[in-house]
Amino acid sequence: MxxxxxxxxxxxxxxxxxxxDHILEAAIEAxxxxxxxxxxxxxxxxxIIQPGRRAIATLEDGSExxxxxxxxxxxxxxxxxxxxxxxxxxxPGRPKRAIARAAxxxxxxxxxxxxxxxIKATGIPVTRPAVHGGDRLETAGWSELLEEAYSGEIxxxxxxxxxxxTPAMTLFDVDGVMPPAELAVAGARAAAxxxxxxxxxxxxxxxxxxxxxxxERLAAAAxxxxxxPQPFERTAVxxxxxLQIVRRRxxxxxxxxxxxxxAASAARALLRRGERTPGAGTGLITAxxxxxxxxxxxxxxxxxxxxxRGVPLALRADxxxxxxxxxxxxxxxxx
Numbered sequence: 090m091x092x093x094x095x096x097x098x099x100x101x102x103x104x105x106x107x108x109x110d111h112i113l114e115a116a117i118e119a120x121x122x123x124x125x126x127x128x129x130x131x132x133x134x135x136x137i138i139q140p141g142r143r144a145i146a147t148l149e150d151g152s153e154x155x156x157x158x159x160x161x162x163x164x165x166x167x168x169x170x171x172x173x174x175x176x177x178x179x180x181p182g183r184p185k186r187a188i189a190r191a192a193x194x195x196x197x198x199x200x201x202x203x204x205x206x207x208i209k210a211t212g213i214p215v216t217r218p219a220v221h222g223g224d225r226l227e228t229a230g231w232s233e234l235l236e237e238a239y240s241g242e243i244x245x246x247x248x249x250x251x252x253x254x255t256p257a258m259t260l261f262d263v264d265g266v267m268p269p270a271e272l273a274v275a276g277a278r279a280a281a282x283x284x285x286x287x288x289x290x291x292x293x294x295x296x297x298x299x300x301x302x303x304x305e306r307l308a309a310a311a312x313x314x315x316x317x318p319q320p321f322e323r324t325a326v327x328x329x330x331x332l333q334i335v336r337r338r339x340x341x342x343x344x345x346x347x348x349x350x351x352a353a354s355a356a357r358a359l360l361r362r363g364e365r366t367p368g369a370g371t372g373l374i375t376a377x378x379x380x381x382x383x384x385x386x387x388x389x390x391x392x393x394x395x396x397x398r399g400v401p402l403a404l405r406a407d408x409x410x411x412x413x414x415x416x417x418x419x420x421x422x423x424x
Contacts, residue, residue, distance in 0.1 A: 093208045093215040100357040102204045118204040126339040128201030129192045132171035160191035176340040179349030238344040245279035258292035269298040270305040277309040281316035291338035297330035352379035368419030376415030378406040
C-alpha cells in the first residue's frame with residue numbers, strides 16, 4: 090500500500106510517495122524558496138506590458154509576478170490581491186517570475202498550501218518516520234533519486250536516460266543496447282517514471298529510438314499513459330521517435346530546485362544525514378567550501394540542528410571535495 094513519508098527537516102521539508110520500498114513521487118520544499126502556488130497576497134501593479142492582458146506586479150515580499158490578465162480597473166501603482174498560479178522558477182541567467190492573476194473579490198490573504206498540506210490533500214496516508222532507527226527514505230532510494238535529479242543520468246535495465254533542462258522544456262534522451270522497438274518502450278516507461286518521481290511539469294520532450302512500426306510507437310506511448318497520472322496532454326510518437334508531454338506547472342521540479350543552488354541543496358542533504366548519523370559528541374560536517382559557506386550563511390540551520398541532536402556542530406571546508414562529496418561524523422575528532 091502506498092504512503093507518503095514526510096520529514097520536517099533542517100532547512101527543508103521533504104516527502105516521498107513510497108510503495109514497496111520504491112519512490113513513486115518526491116518533493117522538497119526549501120526554507121525561503123519564495124511565494125507558493127495557491128497563495129493570495131497583496132500586490133501593487135508596477136508595469137503594464139500589454140494593456141488588458143499582461144503586467145508586472147510587486148508582491149509584499151518585494152518579489153515580482155507576471156499578472157495575466159491585467160485586473161480590470163487597476164492602473165499602474167494600483168493595489169489588489171494576487172493569486173499565485175505558478176511559483177517562480179530559478180533558471181541560469183533569467184529566473185522566471187511567478188505567475189499570478191487577480192484573486193476573487195471575496196478572497197483573503199493566505200500563504201498557500203505548504204508541502205505537508207499538499208500531500209495530505211491527496212488522501213493517501215502520511216507517515217512521519219522517526220529520526221532514530223531505520224531510514225525509510227534511504228531504503229526507498231532517496232539519495233539515489235537526488236543524484237539522478239542533480240546529474241541527469243538515470244539508468245534502467247538495458248539502457249539509460251539523460252535529463253537536460255532547457256528554458257523551453259525538459260528533455261529526456263533515451264539510449265541503450267536493446268533492439269530499437271524494445272528500447273523505445275522501456276525508455277518511455279523509464280522517462281514517465283522519472284517525470285512522476287521528480288515532479289517534472291510544463292513542456293517535456295522524450296527522444297526515443299526511431300521505430301518504423303505504428304504498433305511499436307503506440308506501445309511506447311501507452312507506457313506514458315499507464316504511468317503518469319492525469320491531467321496531462323501528449324502527442325503521438327512521431328516517425329523520428331519524439332514524444333512531447335505537457336503537464337500543468339505549479340512549481341520547480343526536483344532537478345530545477347537542486348541545480349538552481351547546488352551548494353545549498355548539498356548542505357541541507359548533509360544536515361539530514363547528520364541528524365541520522367549514530368554516535369555522540371560533536372558533529373562534524375566536512376564538505377566543499379561552497380557547501381560549508383551555505384551552512385555558515387544560515388546560523389538558524391546550525392542552531393536547529395544542534396537543538397535536535399543535543400550536541401554542538403562543527404564545520405570543516407575541504408577544497409579537494411566535490412559539492413556532492415561531503416561527509417558527516419559524530420564523536421571526538423581533531424580540529
